[in-house]
Amino acid sequence: xxxxxxxxxxxxxxxxxxxxxxxxxxxxxxxxxxxxxxxxxxxxxxxxxxxxxxxxxxxxxxxxxxxxxxxxxxxxxxxxxxxxxxxxxxxxxxxxxxxxxxxxxxxxxxxxxxxxxxxxxxxxxxxxxxxxxxxxxxxxxxxxxxxxxxxxxxxxxxxxxxxxxxxxxxxxxxxxxxxxxxxxxxxxxxxxxxxxxxxxxxxxxxxxxxxxxxxxxxxxxxxxxxxxxxxxxxxxxxxxxxxxxxxxxxxxxxxxxxxxxxxxxxxxxxxxxxxxxxxxxxxxxxxxxxxxxxxxxxxxxxxxxxxxxxxxxxxxxxxxxxxxxxxxxxxxxxxxxxxxxxxxxxxxxxxxxxxxxxxxxxxxxxxxxxxxxxxxxxxxxxxxxxxxxxxxxxxxxxxxxxxxxxxxxxxxxxxxxxxxxxxxxxxxxxxxxxxxxxxxxxxxxxxxxxxxxxxxxxxxxxxxxxxxxxxxxxxxxxxxxxxxxxxx
Amino acid sequence: xxxxxxxxxxxxxxxxxxxxxxxxxxxxxxxxxxxxxxxxxxxxxxxxxxxxxxxxxxxxxxxxxxxxxxxxxxxxxxxxxxxxxxxxxxxxxxxxxxxxxxxxxxxxxxxxxxxxxxxxxxxxxxxxx
Numbered sequence: 001x002x003x004x005x006x007x008x009x010x011x012x013x014x015x016x017x018x019x020x021x022x023x024x025x026x027x028x029x030x031x032x033x034x035x036x037x038x039x040x041x042x043x044x045x046x047x048x049x050x051x052x053x054x055x056x057x058x059x060x061x062x063x064x065x066x067x068x069x070x071x072x073x074x075x076x077x078x079x080x081x082x083x084x085x086x087x088x089x090x091x092x093x094x095x096x097x098x099x100x101x102x103x104x105x106x107x108x109x110x111x112x113x114x115x116x117x118x119x120x121x122x123x124x125x126x127x128x129x130x131x132x133x134x135x136x137x138x139x140x141x142x143x144x145x146x147x148x149x150x151x152x153x154x155x156x157x158x159x160x161x162x163x164x165x166x167x168x169x170x171x172x173x174x175x176x177x178x179x180x181x182x183x184x185x186x187x188x189x190x191x192x193x194x195x196x197x198x199x200x201x202x203x204x205x206x207x208x209x210x211x212x213x214x215x216x217x218x219x220x221x222x223x224x225x226x227x228x229x230x231x232x233x234x235x236x237x238x239x240x241x242x243x244x245x246x247x248x249x250x251x252x253x254x255x256x257x258x259x260x261x262x263x264x265x266x267x268x269x270x271x272x273x274x275x276x277x278x279x280x281x282x283x284x285x286x287x288x289x290x291x292x293x294x295x296x297x298x299x300x301x302x303x304x305x306x307x308x309x310x311x312x313x314x315x316x317x318x319x320x321x322x323x324x325x326x327x328x329x330x331x332x333x334x335x336x337x338x339x340x341x342x343x344x345x346x347x348x349x350x351x352x353x354x355x356x357x358x359x360x361x362x363x364x365x366x367x368x369x370x371x372x373x374x375x376x377x378x379x380x381x382x383x384x385x386x387x388x389x390x391x392x393x394x395x396x397x398x399x400x401x402x403x404x405x406x407x408x409x410x411x412x413x414x415x416x417x418x419x420x421x422x423x424x425x426x427x428x429x430x431x432x433x434x435x436x437x438x439x440x441x442x443x444x445x446x447x448x449x450x451x452x453x454x455x456x457x458x459x460x461x462x463x464x465x466x467x468x469x470x471x472x473x474x475x476x477x478x479x480x481x482x483x484x485x486x487x488x
Numbered sequence: 489x490x491x492x493x494x495x496x497x498x499x500x501x502x503x504x505x506x507x508x509x510x511x512x513x514x515x516x517x518x519x520x521x522x523x524x525x526x527x528x529x530x531x532x533x534x535x536x537x538x539x540x541x542x543x544x545x546x547x548x549x550x551x552x553x554x555x556x557x558x559x560x561x562x563x564x565x566x567x568x569x570x571x572x573x574x575x576x577x578x579x580x581x582x583x584x585x586x587x588x589x590x591x592x593x594x595x596x597x598x599x600x601x602x603x604x605x606x607x608x609x610x611x612x613x614x615x616x617x
Contacts, residue, residue: 401524418551424522424615475550476576479527 010469011065014052015486024056069469071413077439079368081387081416081428082176082224084254084276086361091348092279092341101340106332110314117317120333121307123343124291127272130346130354131253132263133293135322137302138334143251144178145329146271146290147218150247151186152326153269153294153301154216157245160324166215166244172201174225174420176251179218188215195422199225199380199389201235210242216268220249222256224420225380226365226387226430236266245269245298253277254432255362255386258355269294278342289338300324305333360433361386364440368431371444375451376403379423387430389423390415395454398461400425403450405472406464410446490517491609492583496559496602499611503583504559504599507590511560511599514587515547515578518612523549526578531567531589538564540598544589547578556588560598566590 043049054062071078078085096102104116124136140146151169158166169183172193180190191209196202200223217239221229229235236246248262248270254277262270274289275282282288294302303326305319312318319333333339349357362385369378369388376390392400404414404427416428431440453460465471495503501519505512520526528548538544543555544564567589571577578586593599603611 418524421552476525476527479548479550480575 018052022053078413079429081430086432087434088281092344095344096337096340114315131293132261134296135299136293138291139303139329140290142288143273143290147182149292150269154245156301170217199227203231207238214244216245218247222252222385226384257358269298274342279345280338280341287335289335303329364431372447375448390427392427393425398454402461406450406461408465409467491605493605497608498559500557502559511591520579520582524551526575529571536564560593562591562593
């Protein structure tokens with residue numbers, strides 16, 4: 001049994017410790033004339049909004065205890081495959097909290113917000129340079145919205161050419177579920193492309209699916225199996241030859257920074273996950289940010305406004321809608337605080353540093369892959385990129401979920417489980433570049449210990465976790481009996 | 489793992505059983521075991537007409553949501569409405585109380601073209617590689 005222990009149980013809710021009249025703030029007496037709210041704005045039932053009444057110390061203890069009952073990247077190794085749970089540098093927070101940024105109003109005059117616009121402009125250009133695209137919009141709020149943006153741009157492109165026969169989008173069966181969801185949201189039909197035995201797109205099946213009814217392809221490279229799509233050039237060519245466009249899902253861009261530029265290999269539009277690749281917080285600490293980059297033929301369709309330069313009385317930087325923009329995707333200017341953090345991260349690393357990030361992400365994943373494959377076999381026995389897929393159900397009577405839950409007792413966040421769907425009982429492990437060798441080795445030791453327990457004492461795994469504030473959760477009830485807010 | 493041998497199977501893991509002039513359809517024991525705890529089953533409307541290979545619904549588990557496909561073409565005559573409240577019947581009894589739909593087949597020869605239990609068992613063993 002590991003010595004890891006969570007520090008505290010789950011504290012009571014603020015509602016439960018609330019006492020009438022207790023408060024954290026004493027407002028000074030008003031020094032302006034009182035103006036009552038109009039009657040129609042006043043709640044009729046005074047009891048309807050019963051907020052908790054607690055002291056400041058109550059609040060501080062409550063949230064501090066909650067944080068101790070949690071795992072986060074700041075407390076534990078977090079190899080959650082596909083999520084890129086890398087360290088979030090604290091200098092990002094310092095930059096975002098700078099009063100010059102934090103005090104900005106999103107409706108501030110262009111002449112008064114030149115500094116903020118300059119950061120956005122530079123970030124657009126840095127992302128374009130890193131990815132090989134001609135233009136970038138910072139609007140989308142997260143990865144899935146970036147995907148929707150890209151497919152809506154592809155749709156607008158075909159429609160502007162009068163090409164309305166195209167109703168299908170090709171999606172490999174290893175894709176994130178957000179890909180087919182995006183296709184449906186954009187009014188298209190998904191055609192699933194199978195993977196081959198090497199875990200990458202079956203090129204013959206893809207070519208067979210190409211035709212004059214195909215609007216485009218959504219492809220993640222490296223894919224969700226952590227493998228580089230080696231046929232990417234032939235894949236892109238096949239889609240282009242049939243008149244379709246290629247959407248690059250940038251979810252795994254962290255593995256190829258400074259090495260491959262998707263724009264150079266013919267991808268037409270792609271989103272970036274700033275909250276993964278560029279170290280802005282996520283996993284409950286978001287929000288995310290999903291800027292979209294486009295090749296010249298799609299750049300006019302980018303959502304806006306984008307920041308451009310040039311000559312008005314208000315200053316050098318201004319807000320512009322691209323010529324054929326699909327419109328706004330988000331209020332104001334995207335998740336601006338995340339843009340600042342990503343900007344800081346890119347500036348801090350520079351071009352060589354970004355390449356080193358990807359090299360170390362790939363090195364760490366391959367080191368861990370080799371260290372762990374005796375405990376749990378790796379599905380695709382080849383060099384991986386930033387993550388790899390193990391099979392979690394190799395010991396009799398022990399499931400992948402049992403293994404994941406038992407790892408919590410060893411002080412590690414569980415890997416992603418049961419995804420991608422092309423691998424039965426997958427354990428998807430992504431260490432990221434920010435972990436050191438000792439941590440990787442400790443995790444490999446824990447996986448070996450769990451594998452040993454799976455054979456010697458499987459009930460230990462069935463009943464895991466043992467040391468967490470809450471034990472094994474009832475996932476069926478959690479799905480079937482939704483409780484979405486506090487109920488008295 | 490049960491491979492009931494009086495039903496036919498297709499590659500997407502549905503079973504089909506001739507019942508007089510109807511065909512009863514469900515998902516195999518292998519499928520329910522792979523899916524894990526089923527939390528929701530979405531079924532078509534009675535009267536819908538679908539072709540073999542068309543999706544007729546969704547089985548959602550704690551792990552994934554999977555489409556289910558028509559093993560034969562025809563009209564939906566009855567659906568297992570009890571699964572609304574008891575989706576776990578798909579796990580507990582995939583061949584009996586976990587059945588999904590009853591079809592009036594438009595081409596009965598499609599049924600005989602499906603896999604036998606032995607063929608399906610061999611097929612699932614191939615998937616484990």
